[in-house]
Amino acid sequence: LIEYEQVFRILGDVSHFLSKCILIFAIHRNSSSEGVSLITQGLYSVVFVMRYLDLFVKDMNKNLWNYVLKIFYISTSLYILFLMLRVYARTREREKAWKLGGVSFVGSAVLAPFMMMIFKSKIQWSFMEVCWVFSIILESTCVLPQLLLLRQTTVPTVIDSFYLLMLGSYRGFYILNWIYREFDADPRKPDAVSIIFGVIQTAFYVDFFWVYYSRQRVKLRHGGIVDADDMRRGWLLRTVFGNKTMVGNIDEDESAPALGDEESGSRRQPPGPGSKWGSRGISVSADEGVLADESERIDPFGARRRGLWMRGMRR
Numbered sequence: 001l002i003e004y005e006q007v008f009r010i011l012g013d014v015s016h017f018l019s020k021c022i023l024i025f026a027i028h029r030n031s032s033s034e035g036v037s038l039i040t041q042g043l044y045s046v047v048f049v050m051r052y053l054d055l056f057v058k059d060m061n062k063n064l065w066n067y068v069l070k071i072f073y074i075s076t077s078l079y080i081l082f083l084m085l086r087v088y089a090r091t092r093e094r095e096k097a098w099k100l101g102g103v104s105f106v107g108s109a110v111l112a113p114f115m116m117m118i119f120k121s122k123i124q125w126s127f128m129e130v131c132w133v134f135s136i137i138l139e140s141t142c143v144l145p146q147l148l149l150l151r152q153t154t155v156p157t158v159i160d161s162f163y164l165l166m167l168g169s170y171r172g173f174y175i176l177n178w179i180y181r182e183f184d185a186d187p188r189k190p191d192a193v194s195i196i197f198g199v200i201q202t203a204f205y206v207d208f209f210w211v212y213y214s215r216q217r218v219k220l221r222h223g224g225i226v227d228a229d230d231m232r233r234g235w236l237l238r239t240v241f242g243n244k245t246m247v248g249n250i251d252e253d254e255s256a257p258a259l260g261d262e263e264s265g266s267r268r269q270p271p272g273p274g275s276k277w278g279s280r281g282i283s284v285s286a287d288e289g290v291l292a293d294e295s296e297r298i299d300p301f302g303a304r305r306r307g308l309w310m311r312g313m314r315r
Contacts, residue, residue: 006177008173008174008176008177008180009173009174009177011173012169012170012171012172012173012174012177013065013069013170015166015167015169015170015173016069016073016166016167016170017069017072018166019163019166019167019170020072020073020076020077020080022160022162022163022166023036023080023158023159023163024076024079024080024083026158026159026160026163027080027083027084027088027158028083030158031088032088032089032158033080033083033084033088033089033090033158034089034090034091034157034158035091035149035150035157035158035159036080036084036090036091036146036149036157036158036159037093037097037145037146037148037149038081038084038085038090038093039093039097039098039100039101039142039145039146040101040142040143040144040145040146040149041077041080041081041084042081042101043101043104043105043138043142043145044077044139044142045074045077045078045081046105046135046138047135047138047139047142048070048073048074048077048135049074050131050132050134050135050138051131051132051135051136052070052073052074053128053131053132054128055067055070055071055074057128091149091157093145093149094152096148097145097148097149097152098145100144100145100148101142101144101145104138104141104142104144104145105138107137107141108134108137108138108141109134111137112130112133112134112137113130115133115137115193116129116130116133119191119192119193120133133193136193136194136197136198137193137197139197139201140197140198140200140201140204141200141201141204143167143201143204143205144204146159147204147208164205164208164209165209167205168202168205168206168208168209169205171198171201171202171205172202172205174194174198175195175198175199175202177190178190178194178195178198
């Protein structure tokens, strides 16, 4: 039976589980991985491998739930990387995104020992514990290349609000679990490192959700999700990405999908049946119909007038 105090943690685990399933399903359904950050997915793979080094050390029978989830997170993260590198098209990321990913990785590695010295006793010091702290720190920022890519891309992506909601809410549920445990009589108190960087991670998502929600009623050029001007409305994202406004089109070489070719032995798969994605694996629009409905409501006779005008021109 599930203990009452574990409800928030279970909800967090389920949200995280669903985020992986949603992303994999979206990639297969649209036969494309455009708009998904290879850097972020690579960092997630590092996070889970480093965090679950104890996978074959601890007895799986003591906590089968955690054991299954650990295997699931590692395997799905590596599978997503395989899809992006060998099967479907992906979006090439700009130099700034690679630098951001590098800073996140190196910064987490440098910060991990200091967090150990501050929050861990000498008895807790071990290689696995340092790797665990490193993974917690890295996870709090490894989503930044993905958010940066959503700002820079000029084509619709497989990333949707359901994926972002599930991925962002799982740490939120963990925070609620930590708050409950803090005021509970249970002597097992939440870990300080998890709290600090869990709050940072959730704050990035909350800031992005505000930008995303306030923008979705207006269809962006070329079907994008958010743009640079939108990102400036978020406090944290504006601080990280800066106030620079993107002028003109993104460089063709960097905004084009990194397709598999004959040399790499991979080929793009055709879009699945019923998909709203074109032959290049690009979605028609993430908000298909929003603009059409609004324009029809504002000017219901506009389409008819345009049709009559076109027939007159043909005559």
